[in-house]
Amino acid sequence: MDVTLRIRRYNPEADEAPHWEEYTVSAEPTDRVLDLLHQVKWYQDGTLTFRRSCAHGVCGSDAMLINGRNRLACEYLVRDAGTTITVEAIRGMAVVKDLLVDMEPFWDSLKQTMPFLVNDEIPADGRERRQSQADRERYEDTSRCILCAACTSACPIFWSDQSYVGPAAIVNAHRFIVDSRDTAKQERLEIMADPDGVWRCRTTFNCVEACPRDIKITKAILEVTQEIGKAGIR
Amino acid sequence: MTVIGSATPRGAIPPTRTHDLDAVVVGAGGAGLYAALELKQELGPEARIGVISKLYPSRSHTGAAQGGVCAALGNTEEDHWEWHWFDTVKGGDYLVDQDAAEVMCRDAVETIINLEHLGLPFDRTEDGLINQRRFGGHTRNYGEGPVRRSCFAADRTGHAILQTLFQQCIKHEVVFFDEYQVLDLALPGGPAGPVSGVIALQLSTSELHAFRARAVLFATGGYGKVFKVTSNAHTLTGDGMAIPYRRGLPLEDMEFFQFHPTGMYKLGFLLSEAMRGEGGVLLNDRGERFMERYAPTMKDLASRDVVSRSIYLEIAEGRGIGGGDFVHLDVRHLGAEVLNKKLPDMSGFIRTYFGLEPLTDLVPIQPTAHYAMGGVPTDIDGRVLADETGRVVPGFYAAGEVACVSVHGANRLGTNSLLDILVFGRRAGKKMAAELANLPEPIVDADAEASVQARISGLLAGSEGERPAVIRAELQEVMFAKCGVYRTEELLTECRDAVAALRVRAQRLLVQDKGCRYNTDLGDALELEYLLDCAEATVASALARKESRGGHAREDFAERDDVGWLKHTFASRDPASGSMSLAYKPVTITKFEPRARTY
Numbered sequence: 001m002d003v004t005l006r007i008r009r010y011n012p013e014a015d016e017a018p019h020w021e022e023y024t025v026s027a028e029p030t031d032r033v034l035d036l037l038h039q040v041k042w043y044q045d046g047t048l049t050f051r052r053s054c055a056h057g058v059c060g061s062d063a064m065l066i067n068g069r070n071r072l073a074c075e076y077l078v079r080d081a082g083t084t085i086t087v088e089a090i091r092g093m094a095v096v097k098d099l100l101v102d103m104e105p106f107w108d109s110l111k112q113t114m115p116f117l118v119n120d121e122i123p124a125d126g127r128e129r130r131q132s133q134a135d136r137e138r139y140e141d142t143s144r145c146i147l148c149a150a151c152t153s154a155c156p157i158f159w160s161d162q163s164y165v166g167p168a169a170i171v172n173a174h175r176f177i178v179d180s181r182d183t184a185k186q187e188r189l190e191i192m193a194d195p196d197g198v199w200r201c202r203t204t205f206n207c208v209e210a211c212p213r214d215i216k217i218t219k220a221i222l223e224v225t226q227e228i229g230k231a232g233i234r
Numbered sequence: 235m236t237v238i239g240s241a242t243p244r245g246a247i248p249p250t251r252t253h254d255l256d257a258v259v260v261g262a263g264g265a266g267l268y269a270a271l272e273l274k275q276e277l278g279p280e281a282r283i284g285v286i287s288k289l290y291p292s293r294s295h296t297g298a299a300q301g302g303v304c305a306a307l308g309n310t311e312e313d314h315w316e317w318h319w320f321d322t323v324k325g326g327d328y329l330v331d332q333d334a335a336e337v338m339c340r341d342a343v344e345t346i347i348n349l350e351h352l353g354l355p356f357d358r359t360e361d362g363l364i365n366q367r368r369f370g371g372h373t374r375n376y377g378e379g380p381v382r383r384s385c386f387a388a389d390r391t392g393h394a395i396l397q398t399l400f401q402q403c404i405k406h407e408v409v410f411f412d413e414y415q416v417l418d419l420a421l422p423g424g425p426a427g428p429v430s431g432v433i434a435l436q437l438s439t440s441e442l443h444a445f446r447a448r449a450v451l452f453a454t455g456g457y458g459k460v461f462k463v464t465s466n467a468h469t470l471t472g473d474g475m476a477i478p479y480r481r482g483l484p485l486e487d488m489e490f491f492q493f494h495p496t497g498m499y500k501l502g503f504l505l506s507e508a509m510r511g512e513g514g515v516l517l518n519d520r521g522e523r524f525m526e527r528y529a530p531t532m533k534d535l536a537s538r539d540v541v542s543r544s545i546y547l548e549i550a551e552g553r554g555i556g557g558g559d560f561v562h563l564d565v566r567h568l569g570a571e572v573l574n575k576k577l578p579d580m581s582g583f584i585r586t587y588f589g590l591e592p593l594t595d596l597v598p599i600q601p602t603a604h605y606a607m608g609g610v611p612t613d614i615d616g617r618v619l620a621d622e623t624g625r626v627v628p629g630f631y632a633a634g635e636v637a638c639v640s641v642h643g644a645n646r647l648g649t650n651s652l653l654d655i656l657v658f659g660r661r662a663g664k665k666m667a668a669e670l671a672n673l674p675e676p677i678v679d680a681d682a683e684a685s686v687q688a689r690i691s692g693l694l695a696g697s698e699g700e701r702p703a704v705i706r707a708e709l710q711e712v713m714f715a716k717c718g719v720y721r722t723e724e725l726l727t728e729c730r731d732a733v734a735a736l737r738v739r740a741q742r743l744l745v746q747d748k749g750c751r752y753n754t755d756l757g758d759a760l761e762l763e764y765l766l767d768c769a770e771a772t773v774a775s776a777l778a779r780k781e782s783r784g785g786h787a788r789e790d791f792a793e794r795d796d797v798g799w800l801k802h803t804f805a806s807r808d809p810a811s812g813s814m815s816l817a818y819k820p821v822t823i824t825k826f827e828p829r830a831r832t833y
Contacts, residue, residue, distance in 0.1 A: 011749065011751070012751055013749045013750065013751055014749070030587070038703075041703075041754075041755070042701065042702075042703030042704075042758075043701065043703060043704075045746065046701070046744075046745065046746030046747050046755035046758075047746055047747040047749070047755060049747075049751075049752050049754050050754075051293075052468060053289055053293045053295070053467040053468055053469045054293075054295065054297070054298050054467040054468075054503075055467065055468060055503070056298075056501070056503045056583065056587075057582075057583075057586070058297055058298050058390070058393060058579070059289075059292070059293040059294075059295070059297055059298065059467065060292060060293060061289070061290075061293050075586055077586075077587070079589075096438070096751065096752065097751050097752050100752055103290065107290075111404060115401050115404060116353065116401035116402055116404055116405040117352065117353025117398075117401070117402075118405075119351075119353075122351055126347070127347060127363075128346075128347050128350040128351075128356075128363060128364050129350060129351070130358075130361070130362035130363065131358055131362050132358065132362050133358050133359075133360065133362075136355065136356075136357065136358050139355065140355075140388075143355045143387075143394065143397070144390070144393075146292070146297075146393070147290075147292045176353075179353070179355075181353065182353075
């Protein structure tokens with residue numbers, strides 16, 4: 001079948017402003033939107049620019065606003081997207097070219113949250129630290145994040161003020177805050193209690209809807225606020 | 235075809251910018267990140283360690299690895315690293331260098347423990363230890379039956395490894411040059427070395443950068459995109475193999491490419507072997523569990539080359555599903571608990587891409603091009619070898635899929651890829667740190683910089699020619715059909731000639747994007763050139779090897795020939811004349827004499 005792709009294009013070297021272009025491609029219902037973007041780039045217009053790598057939803061490169069919602073282009077199939085598909089860059093981040101945005105502020109936010117385990121003690125027997133299955137389960141969900149930015153770029157608080165650390169950074173903070181092996185919980189909670197931290201969330205659930213991994217982001221945010229309360233941080 | 239984009243090709247490429255570093259790591263997957271971490275830990279916080287990658291580190295293909303990483307921890311049943319060593323040698327059809335495999339399997343235990351200390355979210359046993367499960371080709375007591383050896387984080391072990399190492403690199407303030415594509419090695423004295431750094435293209439601006447360093451590690455991964463059906467990411471185009479090959483350095487054992495049995499039909503990406511490790515079975519059109527015929531002991535958990543050939547034969551004999559080119563993976567009996575808790579990503583893939591329910595539906599699978607056993611030859615410390623005599627290229631290191639140590643021989647066991655990147659990435663980092671002071675001061679390679687500039691200008695200047703995607707699609711088609719699971723003299727000869735013809739056509743590529751910002755159209759053209767180089771070396775090596783061993787199966791030479799072919803291939807191309815040559819290096823055998831290989 002033929003599918004019409006409406007793509008919001010912007011080439012900073014040639015265009016004064018973003019504009020829409022239409023392309024017609026031949027597609028199967030099981031094709032991914034990413035396959036259609038490739039058809040355009042490879043065989044119609046080589047200037048179309050976007051990021052992608054694994055093409056099956058694990059590397060997090062190709063978050064885009066597709067048919068009005070943030071999704072991974074490699075996880076959204078034509079059978080669900082229909083025969084007219086609109087594709088634009090994710091919001092809240094500067095468009096560099098076509099579907100590709102400036103990710104640097106996103107990584108900077110992540111790095112603010114100490115995204116690494118802190119624990120210099122090694123068991124006396126030289127073996128692994130023990131961790132119960134229940135303790136392991138506490139960060140199962142948030143350790144699944146692929147850093148695609150679909151959540152943060154769907155957040156209305158983030159749209160209005162990019163100093164907000166955003167849901168992805170909180171998810172990654174949560175992953176360590178509730179890890180029984182970590183020794184820097186207090187410091188992490190103080191970072192999260194910052195005015196630009198977790199309290200900015202207004203629970204609109206856009207992030208949950210956008211997450212391609214179905215991570216329960218607002219639950220993680222709530223747990224972080226509870227931990228801040230328990231730690232007595234004001 | 236017409237040219238789109240800015241009307242005038244850019245006249246002058248921006249001048250090359252220079253960076254002086256102590257060591258450069260190219261590639262930000264597991265091997266590169268672990269090496270960078272070791273370099274920082276060995277040399278201290280002042281050390282200028284740069285990681286250059288064409289992707290953000292968290293996008294690296296390490297993150298797609300699923301089922302686990304093996305180490306004989308013995309956490310759930312008796313196990314010994316010597317058993318793992320034997321399995322690795324046998325799995326590699328005795329082409330494994332046994333001293334290297336010994337190092338890998340012995341170091342595995344300490345390495346996995348170290349990763350836990352770094353924060354890796356392993357699944358746990360009821361006692362809180364790292365949990366372990368079965369995996370193809372891994373056995374107890376030298377082949378008696380399956381053993382629980384694979385350490386895992388659900389079915390996203392690679393993701394957990396990549397995240398953990400990236401996190402620790404952030405902690406240790408490794409400097410990242412993200413979205414820089416390396417285009418050449420600085421080799422001012424010729425291919426014998428020493429290496430003086432690399433030249434890279436900054437994707438966001440198209441500026442060229444010369445990174446000068448005494449030590450360079452290539453950890454750039456494989457080249458699965460040379461095949462039509464592959465589990466590999468779009469970005470796996472063999473850059474790190476082709477760059478030294480173009481400079482006249484050899485590639486080892488390129489004829490050995492692994493076809494994984496359970497690729498998702500037509501899509502190519504994997505359904506983890508862990509699905510069979512947890513009890514999944516393969517069925518043909520008659521509903522028969524056919525692996526019982528081919529591998530009576532290990533059945534569906536025989537090594538990958540064996541299972542892929544069995545599927546191929548079932549299909550060839552008309553027992554594919556509906557007579558077609560696929561078979562079924564049956565995981566219905568595993569139950570919701572196992573599918574949703576231990577294999578959640580796999581179950582999600584089946585639902586998302588096939589619209590099928592693994593609890594009630596059979597899943598269509600076909601063998602998919604998965605892993606290069608061959609690559610840039612190295613010793614057990616990641617030092618790149620200049621030739622089959624073992625001469626080292628000073629300052630040049632390689633680790634991970636780009637390298638060939640050789641721990642995988644003719645066929646890699648499941649989980650040993652993650653182990654390889656970890657053990658040898660780490661060892662290479664340590665060795666670089668130890669050797670750094672004794673390596674010569676880097677000097678500018680003006681020729682390399684000029685040749686990269688000329689190459690890019692040439693690609694951007696053309697206003698007619700063929701689109702890279704057209705040639706790439708033909709290459710992928712011919713390689714999958716004629717240099718795939720089964721090969722013959724006739725098929726390989728046709729394949730060699732087809733690749734040569736495509737190489738000629740690729741001298742006139744049309745890059746439509748003439749701009750400087752994220753010119754991914756230019757990137758496609760550069761990557762196509764690398765794929766063609768890797769294909770050339772692969773087919774030439776395969777055509778010469780007149781035997782069947784591991785991932786290289788010849789219908790016209792169906793038996794393994796230890797008298798004639800128990801040796802590694804070294805393929806190289808003379809940069810001046812363009813002529814290819816093959817040389818051979820004996821296999822290192824220290825403990826396990828080659829025996830017939832049955833599962």
